Amino acid sequence: MSTLRINVVLFGIGNIGGALIQQVLESQQFFLEKKNIELRFPIITNSSLAFFEKEGLKNTWEANFAQSAIPFRVEDIIEYTENQGLENLIAIDATASPELVKSYISLIQNGFHIVSANKIANTLNHDFYKEIRRNLKKFDKSYLYETSVGKGVPIINTIRDLHFSGEKITKIRGVFSSSLSYIFNRFGNEKLPFSKILQDAEKLGYTNADSREELSGNDVAEKVLILAREIELQVEITEVKITSLLLPNLNRKHTKSEYASRKDLFDTPYKIAKLTQKEHHVLRYIGEIDVESNTIEVKLVSEPINSALGQLKGTDNIIEIYTKSNGVNPIIIQGGGTGKQIVARGVLNDILKISDRMQQLDQTKYKERVWL
Template structure:
C-alpha cells in the first residue's frame, strides 16, 4: 500500500502548536510504519511570520523559523500550496485569533480540511456557524475541533455520536475548566485563602495569562455553547446566564496592575461561600445545559463530597451527559482538561482522523 502524504499548514507555534510539531517529529516513523501516513509541515506560522519548507520541517525547525520566516497573508499560503501542488491539505489553527477564523471559508474553498484548538469559529454568531458548515458540505471538507472542550477528552465526539444516533440528550453538566477545577479542588480540600491558590494556578500556567478570563466564566460558557450547538440547538453566547466569579470591585474594569495587587479581596466572599455550605459539601464551578428547560447556565454550586463532581482532583475536567435511554445515570467523561501535551495530542488525533478519511476517499477513486 502506498504511503499517504498529509500536508499540514500550522497556524500558531505557541504552547500547543510547538508541542504538536515535536509530537509529530517524534512519532513520524511510527505513523509511517503503522498507518502508512507521512505527516509533513510545509508551512508553519506565528501571528505575523510564516516559514515555508516544501518538504516539511526537520528537527531544527525552531532555528530555521527564527532565521527564515517572512511576513505573510493567508492568501500567500493558499497561493503557495497551489503553486507547489501540495495535496491533502489540513489547516491547523492552534491560535486564539479571530483573524484566522475569518479565513476558514477561503481555506475550505481552496482545498483545505481544518482542525482547530481555537474555539472562536464555533462560538461566533450562528449565521457564521451555518455558513461555515454549508461550505464544508459544498466542498466535501472536514472540520474537527475535539480539543475545543476538555482538551484531549472525547466530549464533542461522544455528544455528536449520541445525538446523531437518535439519542435524546436531556442535560449536559460539568466542570469544563482545568484552571477552575484546580482552584476549587484545592480550595475545598485545604485551609488556604482563595487568592493564594489563584496565584499558584497562575504560576503553574493553569490559567489564561490574565486569570480574569477564567474567573469571568466566559471560557466555560463558550464550551457549553459549542456542545449545545453540537446537538443542533441554535443558541448564541448571549443566551447563556453567566454568574461570574469576579467581584463588583475586582473585575474586567480594573487595570491589570490593580487586579494583580488586590486579589486578597476574593478571600472573604469565597471563605463565606465555603463555610456556609451543608456538611460534607464542596464548591464546584460548572456549566449546565438543561435541554428540556432550554436553560444554559454557568455558576458556582455546592455538591456532596461523595458525588462524581465532589471527588474531582487536580485540574481534571468532568462532564456528565444525561440522556433519555440512560435515565438518571449520566455518561461521565473525566480526565485531564488542560495542558499543552494533552491538547496537542488531541489535535494530532483529529489530524489522523482526517488522514484516514482521505485514505478511504483515495481508495474509492482508485
C-alpha cells in the same frame, strides 16, 4: 500502495504548535509503519510570519523559521499550495486569533480540511456557524475541534455520536475548566484563603497571568455554547446566563495592577460560601445545558463530596450527559489535565482522523483505477 503524504499547514508555533511538531517528528516512523501515511509541514506560521518548506520539516525547523520566515497573508498560503500542486491539505489553527477564523471558509473552499484548538469560530453568531457547515458539506471537507472544549477528553465526539444516533440528550453539566477545577478542588480540601490558591494557579500556568478571563466565566460559557450547538440548539453566546466569580469591587473594570494587588478581596465572600454549605459539600464552578427548560448557565454550585463532581481531583474536567434512555443515571466523562502536550496530542488525534478519511478515499480511487 504508496505512502499517502498529508500536507499540514500549521498556523501558530507557540506552545501547542511547537509541541505538535515535536510529537509528529517523534512518531513519523510509527505513522509510516502503522498507517502508511507521512505527515509533512510545508508551511508553518506565527501571527505575522510564515516559513515555506518544500522538502518537509527537519529537526532544525526552529532555526529555519527564525532565518527564513517572511510576512504572509492567508491568500499567499493558498496560492503557494496551488502553485506547488499540494494535495491532502489540513490547516491547523493552534492560535487564539479571531483573525484566522475569518479565513476558515476561504481555506475550505480552496481544498483544506481544518483542525482547530481555537474555539472562537464555533462561538460566533449562528449565521457564521451555519455558513461554515454549508461550505464543509459543499466542498466535502472535515472540521474537527475536539480540543477546543475538552483538551484530551472526547466530549464533543461522544455528544455528537449520541445525538446523531437518535438519542435524546436532556442535560449536560460539568466542570469544563482545568484551572477552576484545580482552584476549587484545593479550596474544598485545604484551609487556605481563596486568593492564595488563585495565585498558585497563576504561578503554575493553570490560568493566564491575569486570571480574570477564567474567573469571568466566559471561557466556560463558550465551551457550553459549543456543546449546545452540537446538539443543534440554535443559541448565541448572549443567551448563556453567566454568574461570574469576579466581585463587584474587583473585576475586569480594574487595572491589572489593581487586580494583582487586591486579590485578598476574594477571601471573605468565598470563605462564607464555603462555610455556609451543607455538611460534606464542596464548591464547583460548572456549565449546564438543560434542554427541557431551554436554559444554558455558568454558575457556582455546591455539590455532595461523594458525587461525581464532588470527588474531582487535580485539574480534571468532568462532564455528565443525561439522556432519555439513561434517565437519572448520566454518562460520565472524566479526565484531561492541562498543558501543551495534552492539547497537542488531541490536535494530532484529530489530524489522524482526517488522514484516515483521506486514505480511505485514496484506496477507493486506487481500486477504481485497477478495476478500469
